[in-house]
Amino acid sequence: MSRLIKVKDISKKTDRLYTLDPKDLPKLPYPYEDWEDPPYPEVAEIKRKGKDISLDGILNVPVPAPETDEEKERLVAKFLEGLKKLLTVENNWTFLKPFMLSIDNCVRCNTCAEACPIFEMSGRAEIYRPLFRSEILRRIIRKHISPGGKLTAKFTGSDIDLNWETVARLAQLAYRCTLCRRCAQTCPMGVDNGLIAREIRKLFSQEMGIVPAELHEEGTVKQLETGSSTGISPMALMDLIEFMEEDITERTGLNIKMPFDKAGADILLIHNAGEFLSWPENIEAFAIIFELAGLNWTMSSDLVGYDSVNYGLFYEDVQLARVTLKHAEIAKKMGVKKVVVAECGHAHKAIMAIGDRVWVDDVNIPRESCFVTLEDIIMSGKIKVDPERNNFPVTLHDPCNITRSMGIIQPQRRVIKKICPQFREMTPHGVHNYCCGGGSGFAIMQGANFPSWRMTIPGRKKFAQILGAFTKEEFDSGVNKYVCAPCSNCKGQIRDLLTYYDAWERSRILYGGLVELIVNCMTDVREGFIEWELH
């Protein structure tokens, strides 16, 4: 059925352009060959009211469903205004060059399709082909914005109807891509379909205010107002820290006081605040390692200073810059020598790579990845480790933002190879990895029927990779296996994957970060830091 969908069908006035069917999904490897996914749930009437889900019936971005033709026309005109702004220096200097280059120069060879896990794992659904999405935008620009575009549309293949259906489905398509940029890596021209998807998201957000609540209202807005997208206020943070310090003593026998707001410290460590709530053991592990290594470090209790999250990275530049500037100002105020970004992929990219063009002038404070800091600690012998404590099968997930977008590949590997005797790589790995399936904000989108799509399509590739990293004997023997996912959002996605596929009960696969593995084998720490239970 999907083969019949063409780019120009995007403007068709139908209730649903494509219907997902679990039967189309590729089979999983051993021991999941018999796995069958349930049908995709329909969005409850109350949730879909007033929203357009006519692309594929999946809801993760609240695209309005206007009732009158006038309203539709008004929104289409607004979209077109936004698209024009996307092509101007004033409004989009931040990404204008890469955007223009990617829009102008695709030779439509479809090489990108084979690299895209969403296209592959959907059973090659045409609407998820990377070229399908970018071609819609390209045709709209050529026909409706470029001079003489309407005259040459047939010749240049830009004949596309610009109605509300086109616009609404384009918004939905922008949220069917994890922005992993694997497609860009394989493009012979260097065209970046991931960037195009982000630019579409930006247009909808910065011009029309259409953006998933998890990213905007409950994401960057909440973070800037309350200090964290989790809603943790500075006061609540201190309660959590107190609990964690007690927990450290209980689990390890160590008395560790987590330093906060220490002016002039060598290191400002900044965590994804999701860790405080979901994985406090990760925060604790960092504190144990840094304290026992004798580092002069601190965390911040300032508003936004204790949450490295920056969901602006996933959908627009204004909120992205606002959040990262807050981080920069806090680092400057504290007078730290450097900022170390803890286990969070998108925070790495926002603070280090994107921040490189925002932390300018007097807030240009050096930033470093925690993997580099940890490698120095482990390799220099500042802490003592006994790898035998980690003598179980371990594999490593590579967060896209840290590897493909920043080239940080080896530090985490050198650490894990030193402390895990049974470490093995996934295939492929490093800079050629596959996304966890929760990238670009997907991991925190839990509403309506989206989790079902996220588990079965983008997440399916990662789950297949995880299964492929372990041997049949390891599955059959029921030995505990560990997926090291050193990124908060990736960890959330892998937790959801292991839950959906019942992988802990069925196959004894657990997940966690890198620092938990380090503490688990530290000889100064009581044995058994990793608790083998899924949470």
Added chain:
Amino acid sequence: MLIQWVTYVSILIAIVAMIAKALRYMTAPQNFRWELYPVPHERGKAEYGGSYLEELDWWSKPRHSDLFNEVKEMMMEIFLLKGVFHHNKKVWLFSLPFHLGLYICIGWLFLLLLGGIMEAAGSAVVVDAGTFGALVHYLTVISGYVGLILAGYGALGLFFWRALDSNQKAYNSFAEYFNLLFFDVVVVITLAFHFGSDPSFAVLRGYVRSLVTFSPTAIPNVLFTLEIVTMSLLIMYIPLTRMSHFVAKYFLYHAVRWSDTPNERGSKIEKRIMELLQKKVGWSASHIQTGKPWSEVVKEMKK
């Protein structure tokens, strides 16, 4: 002279269009970092996709750029289409000969130009005209036939791939078919004339000489007229289409994909960013203060 004017105008339009294309990207503003690894100039790290960000206190250490590896990577991309080979072998089988054919044809055109200038200066370009004259003669003949045949074969193969591949068909425009056929038409006409009437390209060189000297020349037959007109139009047409993607590819790789220069205090990058922050924001969503400069908008908060 009318036919020569077609060539002059075509070349002029091609040059202007090419410069305009390059300027469009060259003058685009400083963008946020958006590199993509592997980056080949990362010395000792490019092989696995690493970067200087793997170093402890990276900002305090000198960065060693591996220019040799970057040039090697560029050469492999330009002359072997390495990316296409690794990720789309089906296309590579036709795209490589097509591109190599084009490169050789460009060399052939320059050899014709060189020969034309030599003849205008009184030096013959024939087998027994001395070492240099003979060399230019032989190179012209070899590059002409090899280049045209490779480009023609590649264009035909790409045409059939586009027309027959089930994944591809839906994404082709009429222009894509037209472009490839245009190449083949020029190749067939050119080969037909020279196989039949001018195997050493002496007539064509004579035509180039007339262009160089701005003097009239004899046009032997209709086929030659067709060759000159179609080839001139093709030279003009290429920069007006995506076929001139080699210009953009340079920027896609050097200004985006491999652009990992960090911003340092007082650097040119910082200066450009500071200027761009004064641009006024025109976005109109409710959380953005339309009309204010970026420098203010990013420091304020609005729902």
